[in-house]
Amino acid sequence: GAVVSQHPSWVICKSGTSVKIECRSLDFQATTMFWYRQFPKQSLMLMATSNEGSKATYEQGVEKDKFLINHASLTLSTLTVTSAHPEDSSFYICSAITDSYEQYFGPGTRLTVT
Amino acid sequence: AQSVTQPDIHITVSEGASLELRCNYSYGATPYLFWYVQSPGQGLQLLLKYFSGDTLVQGIKGFEAEFKRSQSSFNLRKPSVHWSDAAEYFCAVEGNFNKFYFGSGTKLNVKP
Numbered sequence: 001g002a003v004v005s006q007h008p009s010w011v012i013c014k015s016g017t018s019v020k021i022e023c024r025s026l027d028f029q030a031t032t033m034f035w036y037r038q039f040p041k042q043s044l045m046l047m048a049t050s051n052e053g054s055k056a057t058y059e060q061g062v063e064k065d066k067f068l069i070n071h072a073s074l075t076l077s078t079l080t081v082t083s084a085h086p087e088d089s090s091f092y093i094c095s096a097i098t099d100s101y102e103q104y105f106g107p108g109t110r111l112t113v114t
Numbered sequence: 115a116q117s118v119t120q121p122d123i124h125i126t127v128s129e130g131a132s133l134e135l136r137c138n139y140s141y142g143a144t145p146y147l148f149w150y151v152q153s154p155g156q157g158l159q160l161l162l163k164y165f166s167g168d169t170l171v172q173g174i175k176g177f178e179a180e181f182k183r184s185q186s187s188f189n190l191r192k193p194s195v196h197w198s199d200a201a202e203y204f205c206a207v208e209g210n211f212n213k214f215y216f217g218s219g220t221k222l223n224v225k226p
Contacts, residue, residue, distance in 0.1 A: 034214070036214075043216045043217060043219050044204070044214075046213055046215070049211065093158065095214070095217065097212055101209070103212060105158040108157045110155065
């Protein structure tokens with residue numbers, strides 16, 4: 001099956017700094033990717049839809065100025081958590097859709113803000 | 115609006131016993147349904163999916179699920195659980211624009 005990677009797999013940053021997470025489709029092109037967030041012992045919540053060449057669309061309640069999404073190419077979407085705070089600590093998972101509309105998930109990135 | 119309910123937060127079964135994890139969905143159209151498994155600190159692994167056709171779907175690792183439209187359910191089953199099956203299981207429905215909506219998850223513990 002198709003492979004989606006994320007980098008880094010875990011990151012620790014200080015409060016007030018920004019951190020970028022990459023999501024790559026390794027063996028297919030993805031015009032659409034999604035970003036999810038998972039709090040400890042909770043389910044995944046969709047944050048935003050990332051569309052190549054256009055602005056991301058955010059789910060209700062997600063701060064677009066805090067979570068910047070850039071889908072600069074057909075194989076790469078980035079999520080930047082700006083001015084991170086401890087409450088932003090979470091597990092972030094991306095997914096990408098193939099031409100046949102199958103969705104594949106990345107392995108996730110654990111963000112800890114101290 | 116689409117939503118998924120997994121009524122069981124935790125389930126404990128003995129190794130070798132059968133397993134059924136419940137999932138109910140709410141979706142206006144014909145649903146695309148999925149079961150994923152997640153080990154601690156890991157990403158999601160697809161167990162199986164239902165798009166159409168045969169309502170009994172076979173997946174990996176000996177799992178199967180049955181789609182019952184009349185009950186809006188998509189329960190996951192395994193006839194004999196192995197200790198390595200201990201993990202968290204998520205049911206999901208694919209909604210409009212390929213967005214996934216996940217249930218709250220069921221954590222499976224396996225007793226030796």
